[in-house]
Amino acid sequence: MRVVILSGSPRDSGWVDQIAAVLDRLDVPVVRRVGSAHRVPEHVLGLLRQYDAEPQPTVFITVAGMSDALSGLTDANVVSPVIACPPRSDAFAGLDVLSSLRTPPGVAPIVALEPGNAALAAAKILGLHDADLRLRISAYQVEMANRVLEADAELTGGVRA
Amino acid sequence: MDSRAVLETLDLDLPDHHSGKVRESWRLPTGQRLLVTTDRISAFDRVIGTVEHKGQVLNQLSAWWFARTSDIVANHVISVPDPNALVAVDANPLPVEVVVRGRLTGSTSTSLLPRYEAGERVLYGHRLPEGLTAHGPLPEPMITPTTKETGGAHDRPVTIDEVVELGLVEPGLWTQVQKAAIDLFARGTEIAAAAGFVLADTKYEFGLGPDGELLLIDEVHTPDSSRFWAVDSMDDRIRAGLAPESYDKEPVRLALKAAGYSGSGPVPHLPEAVLADTSARYVELYERLTGLAFEPGERPIADRIAANLAPLAGQ
Numbered sequence: 001m002r003v004v005i006l007s008g009s010p011r012d013s014g015w016v017d018q019i020a021a022v023l024d025r026l027d028v029p030v031v032r033r034v035g036s037a038h039r040v041p042e043h044v045l046g047l048l049r050q051y052d053a054e055p056q057p058t059v060f061i062t063v064a065g066m067s068d069a070l071s072g073l074t075d076a077n078v079v080s081p082v083i084a085c086p087p088r089s090d091a092f093a094g095l096d097v098l099s100s101l102r103t104p105p106g107v108a109p110i111v112a113l114e115p116g117n118a119a120l121a122a123a124k125i126l127g128l129h130d131a132d133l134r135l136r137i138s139a140y141q142v143e144m145a146n147r148v149l150e151a152d153a154e155l156t157g158g159v160r161a
Numbered sequence: 162m163d164s165r166a167v168l169e170t171l172d173l174d175l176p177d178h179h180s181g182k183v184r185e186s187w188r189l190p191t192g193q194r195l196l197v198t199t200d201r202i203s204a205f206d207r208v209i210g211t212v213e214h215k216g217q218v219l220n221q222l223s224a225w226w227f228a229r230t231s232d233i234v235a236n237h238v239i240s241v242p243d244p245n246a247l248v249a250v251d252a253n254p255l256p257v258e259v260v261v262r263g264r265l266t267g268s269t270s271t272s273l274l275p276r277y278e279a280g281e282r283v284l285y286g287h288r289l290p291e292g293l294t295a296h297g298p299l300p301e302p303m304i305t306p307t308t309k310e311t312g313g314a315h316d317r318p319v320t321i322d323e324v325v326e327l328g329l330v331e332p333g334l335w336t337q338v339q340k341a342a343i344d345l346f347a348r349g350t351e352i353a354a355a356a357g358f359v360l361a362d363t364k365y366e367f368g369l370g371p372d373g374e375l376l377l378i379d380e381v382h383t384p385d386s387s388r389f390w391a392v393d394s395m396d397d398r399i400r401a402g403l404a405p406e407s408y409d410k411e412p413v414r415l416a417l418k419a420a421g422y423s424g425s426g427p428v429p430h431l432p433e434a435v436l437a438d439t440s441a442r443y444v445e446l447y448e449r450l451t452g453l454a455f456e457p458g459e460r461p462i463a464d465r466i467a468a469n470l471a472p473l474a475g476q
Contacts, residue, residue, distance in 0.1 A: 001401050027415050029402045056401040130403075131438075132412055136419035138432045143420035146430055 001057045001130065002029040003122045006047065006074060008036045008064030015063055015087040015115055022119035026136050028126060037069035044070070045077060052078040057129065059122040061085055062109065068100040071109040081125050082109040085118035167200040167211040168245060168462040175474055182208050183219070183385065189473055193239055194251045196220075197466060198380075202439070204414045205424035206315070212436050217244040217458055218443045219383045225451050226381040230348055234341040236377040237368065243469040244458035252368030252376050256309050257329050258316065259338060261346040262362040263302045265293045266388070266404070271318055273299075286320030296361075296390075296399050302346050304339055337375055338367050349382045353389060356449040358408065363387035382450075384409035384443055408446040413439055 003023055007016050020030045031051070035044040051058055060082045064070035071084035084100045100111050112118035120137070127133040175187035175195065182203040187195045198216040201208045221244060227236045237249040267274050273284055274295055282289050285305040293299070306324050307316040321339065325332050342365050353360040364386045366379035380386050390405035398405050413435060420429035444455045459465045 001403055025421065026419050027404075132406065132415070135412060135432070135435050135438055136416050139416035139419040139429070139435055140421075142432045143429045 001126050001133075002031055003059050003061055003119070003126070004031045004033065004047075004051050005061045005063060006033050006035055006044070006070065007062075008034075008038075008068075008070045010034055012063045012065065012087050015085070018115035019061055019063070019085060019119045022116045023123065026119070026123045026133065026140060028119075028123050028133065035070075037064065037073040038067075041073065044073060048074060048077045052080055057126055059083065059125050061118050061122055063087060064100075065089055066096055066099070068096075071100055071111075072103045072107045075103070075109040076107045081122075083118050083121055084109040084111045085113070085115060086111075088113075166460060167213055168197075168216050168466075169199060169201060169211050171197055171199065171463050171466065173197075173467065173470065173474065182206075183216075188251065189248065191473075192251060194237075194249045195470065195473070196247045196249055197243075198245050198247075200462075202410065202413060202436075204410055204417055205422065207424070207428060209413070209417065209428045210431060210436060212443065213440045214455070214457060215440065215443055216462075218447045218455070219380060219385055220245050220247055222383050222447050222450065223247070223380040225453075226349070226383075227377070229352065230345055230377065230381065233344045233348060234367075234377050235370075235374060236381075237370075242473060243466050245462060246466055246470065248473065249378070250370050250376060252370055252378050254309070254366060254368040254378060255330055255334075255338070257319075257324055258307045258309055259342045259365040259367065260305045260307060260362065261302050261342050261365070262305055263299060263346065263350060264296055264359070264361040264388075265289075265299055266296045266361055268404075285318060286322060294399075296395075296405055302343060302350075304342055334375065341365075341367070341375070341377070345377070345381070349387075352450065353382075354392070356452075357392045358446070358449070359390040359392055359395065359405070361388040361390055361405075384446055389446055408442045410439070412442070 005016050005019055016032060023030050033047055035047055037044055058080045060074055060078060060080060062071040062074050062082060062084050065087045068084060068086050071082060075082040086097060086100045089096045103109060112121050123133060123137055127137055171185050173187055177188035179186045183199060183201050185197045189195050198220040200211040200213060200216045202210055202212045202215060224238060224241045227238045237252050239248045239250060241247055262273060265273050265277055276284055277289060287303045290300060304321055305318060306321060307318050310316050324330050324335055345365060349360045363382055365377060368376050368378040370376050389408040391408060395405040416431050416435045422429050447455050
């Protein structure tokens with residue numbers, strides 16, 4: 001079991017770190033690679049063939065900004081699930097994200113815009129066949145919920161409904 | 162959970178009360194020690210909740226192992242007056258925990274695997290060869306002692322030579338302890354294997370009895386003191402880059418980590434399913450190792466213990 005995080009550029013490493021941090025918290029092994037669909041397509045295809053041929057359950061997370069060709073290229077060439085998680089950009093009113101959302105028929109990368117959410121979605125897919133991982137995901141979710149309840153309790157004098 | 166279903170704390174009108182993370186102990190009128198194992202579970206050196214049946218599993222499993230290892234080294238057991246309680250010799254504990262490791266594994270900074278993967282080849286004074294695989298067997302089981310610090314200080318790893326150099330244990334006695342630990346680990350490995358488990362590592366504690374004789378004390382080969390892996394899923398999981406399926410506290414530790422906890426700050430509330438799963442694993446481990454059916458003792462547990470101990474406590 002593993003998540004292969006493929007980023008289009010070493011400049012995306014901060015975004016990749018945020019994805020990897022949540023996967024580490026859930027104890028899901030991570031492999032990090034860099035490969036641009038525009039600049040080094042052969043390199044990317046080589047990586048994809050290698051990881052997709054290995055028998056262990058794999059989810060790909062693709063991280064590419066501006067014009068995201070990486071997510072579609074990846075999804076079209078692997079049978080494992082692909083989650084596109086383009087790094088946040090304010091340039092051009094954030095319209096870059098459209099390049100991750102529209103893909104041709106038969107090319108189906110899922111999109112998660114928050115790095116932690118891309119990690120959680122990947123973990124849930126891998127958790128379908130791992131009961132232990134599902135327990136860890138449940139612990140993660142309960143903690144997220146408790147944080148909200150505790151914040152509310154603090155406002156109302158420490159009483160948790 | 163019904164608070165009567167678990168044993169979290171216990172008050173007994175007996176002297177010299179010591180409260181550990183999981184066990185409570187008192188001195189009996191006979192001078193012997195009474196050890197009661199609660200259902201508390203600790204992780205990251207903190208008590209983080211309770212697990213149904215855990216105290217009974219630990220107490221009865223330890224008693225079972227003590228009986229099956231007494232030909233290797235004498236132990237502190239006198240009687241088991243209750244599913245959660247043990248009457249023991251009031252031994253003087255040696256100031257060292259004797260950890261024995263059979264596998265290249267672990268995830269914390271003192272564990273073998275992260276250090277080996279970072280390139281270290283001399284660990285706890287043992288030289289390891291190149292080419293060992295993650296979670297695979299070590300060339301032979303190795304003893305990695307830690308000091309027992311008091312007053313809240315964290316235990317400190319030492320080499321087998323340092324145990325003598327630091328004056329923790331006399332050389333002759335330390336040789337005897339090491340031999341016992343290796344033989345105990347071999348026995349544990351063999352019995353676990355027959356039940357479909359790998360005994361990956363464990364921790365022993367030793368003490369000296371009233372006549373200065375060496376005794377195995379505390380607990381033996383329990384899922385609190387050891388790491389047990391399910392053999393049937395192990396190879397597939399290791400091939401898939403995963404740690405083996407653990408029948409011990411590891412799932413709880415990982416769930417706490419998933420909840421963002423790393424040992425400081427408030428302990429997160431774990432989902433009931435995590436603690437229920439741990440309870441099921443502890444019971445399954447007990448049943449498969451011993452070949453006995455687990456029969457939960459009567460409840461409320463504290464009342465039952467008090468009743469069972471009344472004759473011993475002189476009440």
